Amino acid sequence: MREFWQRFSRNRGALAGLVVLAAIAFAALAASWLFPGDPWQMKAKPMLAPDASFPMGTDMLGRDVAAGVFHGARVTLTIGLASTIWATVIGVLLGAVSGYAGGRVDEAIMRFTEFVQTIPSFILAILLVAILQPGISSTILAIAVVTWPPVARLARSEFLALRQREFVAAALTIGLPAWRVILIEILPNAASSIIVMASLMVATAILTESALSFLGLGDPNLISWGYMIGAARAVIRQAWWLSVFPGAAIFLTVLAINLVGEGLNDALNPHLRRQGRPR
Amino acid sequence: MSVVPVLAIERLVIDLPAGAERRHAVDDVSLSLHSGEILCLVGESGSGKSMTAHAVTGLLPDGVKAGAGRILLEGRDILGLGGHEMQAIRGGRIGMVFQEPMTALNPVMRVGDQIAEMLRFHGVADPTRRRVVELLAAVGLPEPETLARLYPFRLSGGQRQRVMIAMALALDPAVLIADEPTTALDVTTQAQILDLLGQIQSRRGMGILFITHDFGVVAEIAHRVAVMQAGRIVESGTATDVLTRPAHAYTRQLIAAVPRLQPARPRAPSSRPVLLEARGIEKTFSAPTGLFRPRRIVKAVDNAGFVLRRGETLAVVGESGSGKSTLARLVMRLMTADAGEIKLSGVEGNLLALPRRRLRRARRRLQMVFQDPYASLNPRRKVGDIIAQGPLYHGITPREARRRVDELLELVRLDASAADRYPHEFSGGQRQRIAIARALALEPELLVADEPVSALDVSIQAQVLALLDDIQRRLELTMIFITHDLRVAAHVADKVAVMRRGVIVETGPAAEVLERPRHEYTRLLLSSIPGRAWIACEAGAQDARGETMQ
Numbered sequence: 071m072r073e074f075w076q077r078f079s080r081n082r083g084a085l086a087g088l089v090v091l092a093a094i095a096f097a098a099l100a101a102s103w104l105f106p107g108d109p110w111q112m113k114a115k116p117m118l119a120p121d122a123s124f125p126m127g128t129d130m131l132g133r134d135v136a137a138g139v140f141h142g143a144r145v146t147l148t149i150g151l152a153s154t155i156w157a158t159v160i161g162v163l164l165g166a167v168s169g170y171a172g173g174r175v176d177e178a179i180m181r182f183t184e185f186v187q188t189i190p191s192f193i194l195a196i197l198l199v200a201i202l203q204p205g206i207s208s209t210i211l212a213i214a215v216v217t218w219p220p221v222a223r224l225a226r227s228e229f230l231a232l233r234q235r236e237f238v239a240a241a242l243t244i245g246l247p248a249w250r251v252i253l254i255e256i257l258p259n260a261a262s263s264i265i266v267m268a269s270l271m272v273a274t275a276i277l278t279e280s281a282l283s284f285l286g287l288g289d290p291n292l293i294s295w296g297y298m299i300g301a302a303r304a305v306i307r308q309a310w311w312l313s314v315f316p317g318a319a320i321f322l323t324v325l326a327i328n329l330v331g332e333g334l335n336d337a338l339n340p341h342l343r344r345q346g347r348p349r
Numbered sequence: 350m351s352v353v354p355v356l357a358i359e360r361l362v363i364d365l366p367a368g369a370e371r372r373h374a375v376d377d378v379s380l381s382l383h384s385g386e387i388l389c390l391v392g393e394s395g396s397g398k399s400m401t402a403h404a405v406t407g408l409l410p411d412g413v414k415a416g417a418g419r420i421l422l423e424g425r426d427i428l429g430l431g432g433h434e435m436q437a438i439r440g441g442r443i444g445m446v447f448q449e450p451m452t453a454l455n456p457v458m459r460v461g462d463q464i465a466e467m468l469r470f471h472g473v474a475d476p477t478r479r480r481v482v483e484l485l486a487a488v489g490l491p492e493p494e495t496l497a498r499l500y501p502f503r504l505s506g507g508q509r510q511r512v513m514i515a516m517a518l519a520l521d522p523a524v525l526i527a528d529e530p531t532t533a534l535d536v537t538t539q540a541q542i543l544d545l546l547g548q549i550q551s552r553r554g555m556g557i558l559f560i561t562h563d564f565g566v567v568a569e570i571a572h573r574v575a576v577m578q579a580g581r582i583v584e585s586g587t588a589t590d591v592l593t594r595p596a597h598a599y600t601r602q603l604i605a606a607v608p609r610l611q612p613a614r615p616r617a618p619s620s621r622p623v624l625l626e627a628r629g630i631e632k633t634f635s636a637p638t639g640l641f642r643p644r645r646i647v648k649a650v651d652n653a654g655f656v657l658r659r660g661e662t663l664a665v666v667g668e669s670g671s672g673k674s675t676l677a678r679l680v681m682r683l684m685t686a687d688a689g690e691i692k693l694s695g696v697e698g699n700l701l702a703l704p705r706r707r708l709r710r711a712r713r714r715l716q717m718v719f720q721d722p723y724a725s726l727n728p729r730r731k732v733g734d735i736i737a738q739g740p741l742y743h744g745i746t747p748r749e750a751r752r753r754v755d756e757l758l759e760l761v762r763l764d765a766s767a768a769d770r771y772p773h774e775f776s777g778g779q780r781q782r783i784a785i786a787r788a789l790a791l792e793p794e795l796l797v798a799d800e801p802v803s804a805l806d807v808s809i810q811a812q813v814l815a816l817l818d819d820i821q822r823r824l825e826l827t828m829i830f831i832t833h834d835l836r837v838a839a840h841v842a843d844k845v846a847v848m849r850r851g852v853i854v855e856t857g858p859a860a861e862v863l864e865r866p867r868h869e870y871t872r873l874l875l876s877s878i879p880g881r882a883w884i885a886c887e888a889g890a891q892d893a894r895g896e897t898m899q
Contacts, residue, residue, distance in 0.1 A: 236725035239683050240784070244739035244791065245712040258729040 077337040084333020090326035094319075098143035105137035109293045113137075117309050127311040129302065138293045139315050145294040146323065149210055150276040156214035157275075158268045161221025166252050168222070169229025180226070183219045191216035195278060199287045206289040209282055213275045224267055228260035262338035269331035273324040280320050295320050353424065354381035355556045356405065356524045361418035361428075363400050363409070374400040374413060376580040382556040384523065387547075389567045389588070390560045391603070392577035393806040398560050401577075402526050404428065405558070406445055407435040423523055441471050444517030448529040450509035454501040461485075461497025464516055471520055484515040489545055507538035511545065518549065525550075525557045531566065535668035536833065540877035543569050562807060564607045565836075568592055568880030576600045592883055606811035608836035610884055612859040621658040623694060624827045625795060628654040630689030630701070632675055649675040651851035653689070655844075657795070662821065662828040664842030664859070666835055666874070672851040673831045677799045680829065681717050682708060693795075713743060716793035720800035722780035726772040732783050733768030739791045757786040761816060778809035782816065789820065796821075799831045814840055835874055836884070839863050847871045
């Protein structure tokens, strides 16, 4: 663990990303305390430019933009994490079975994976949300359904390679059943690459969520960054603050997650570390 | 012998980066190599023998630098020469042959073109096809004309190593550096390559610096020997002196660790009950070779059978590709056999066709030790968990398991504290001990050991073999021991089965097979053992010494 932390902290960008991410997480947690009440509530005159009492201004209906950004962080992070967890679970499950079993099972699962990959993912996500009724759980489901294939492919290749290792044969000769070999012997050895990939997927999921909300397919009861930008686009020339602050929030979050993902990659897969960095 | 050595290493010191296990990879090493002689540099892994060679060729790894000393090639100090000058010397004045012939050639370039390119690089204006073909013929390759047009993947390991030697010799170097050139090869191929190197050396009169860990090879080829331990030369002298009258304790220890060819064990009484009987085992692999060509079919194991009595050790000997490891995996049911029958006493029916549930119960009676101790232990689990895993799964309490782990660690002579550490904290020999402890944790009756010592240094090898022997006697284990090394087989086995291309060509009591081989292939294997004459007389000498001591 200490070694992991040392390698992680050697990457300055990753540390910066971690700080930003922590700040955003704090914003999400502190939202109800800093901005009590419903963020949809009107607080002042509409279209106020940022000033001391409303640091991010107000929107067309007089709602506090800062309250929206803080409450939106909750929704955004929840959807990003939850959809990634689901996508990882689906992907690892299919990839593990595929790589471990090989043969026809592998063929079938991989052809199915490729089939899903050939469908334009954003269109599929829109379709799924439209069919399932917009809402936070259908957004999570839609994002998970379109993002698992790369995880499955990665997990498969890791399992394929690790399956040949002698410690797996040793576990089989002890008489361990396949599921234990997969979960206890192989998965921990494949985990590092999967964690790195998942960390980067959170960023993609947040972008997809923003895009869905922008199109008005988000949860109508929850405020989110994508929705705010979508609503503000009509008045972008009169009120820049309506789109700039949520936009900056998305940008910072995605950037921070990507930096942390890079740092995780350096720390968990030291042999893959990019060349040219002092050791 | 000329007075001025063609290669002289004077007080060479090579520093290791800070934080390494010792300060110097090579510490105050002096060597001299005259033209017309073969100098063997012997040592175990980590002794600094390869580092010395890398220093001569200017190919030290990053972060490692020569700290002091001189390397004189034909009187000129080449230590620390710049890239371009060194490039001209490498391949020009110094030829090199490496251990791994499989990766040393460019896979997407024809063999002949690779040699021609190298000639061109060294300023041979017009390397004709004829010159390339001559070189290939000189290293004893058949049909050199055709061979020059082939890609490396079509060649066997031995043929590739010959191509490497041809390239090394192309520019008539004064010095040839051979870094374990036969270690990756089969024993019969090794004998041919050693023979070839000897011939070339006497014909061309160059000096060969031959790096090896195997005293058998030394006995076969060396004129002079230098023994390295932990970066220092502990003994050097003529081959005869060092081999027959080793002065330094470490040399004696290394020589003593070379397994003798004499069967070490008295024949186990054949009245013991049969534990396992195998008949007609077959396994065929098929691989597609191309879109329109038929599938390539390899019979990995062809109608193999044997009988194992309790407490007996059967050594299955063969070269790479003989199917010996496949046979082991078939017996362990890690692969499914195409045909055949194995009867295990106490198990009804054919072990090879046992349904899953009954197989799981039978599994604990058969356990396996694998070849590569670096791959056979899960790097993410603690040693204690690795060993306890089997017993825990088969239903003993964690407390009992803990006690069992302690017992087993003691049995394989490791400290009890090993249980709380991860595999990467252990050396190769220690890891193999852990693997043995794991295999024994389920109290098996049959232990299948697939080349358990071939990845280990010779002195460690001797320790692990002694440990296996001791454990076998104590626990009355039956063992199938897969090996490519007849010397190891002689050391451990009651019975020997010799395999070639999937077929068991000869089987019988160890003494009989090794002393009066009936099959010509067994005879070929026996005659290929490096340093055979020396081993025989060494063993004789030891017996004599033993008798006088009594």
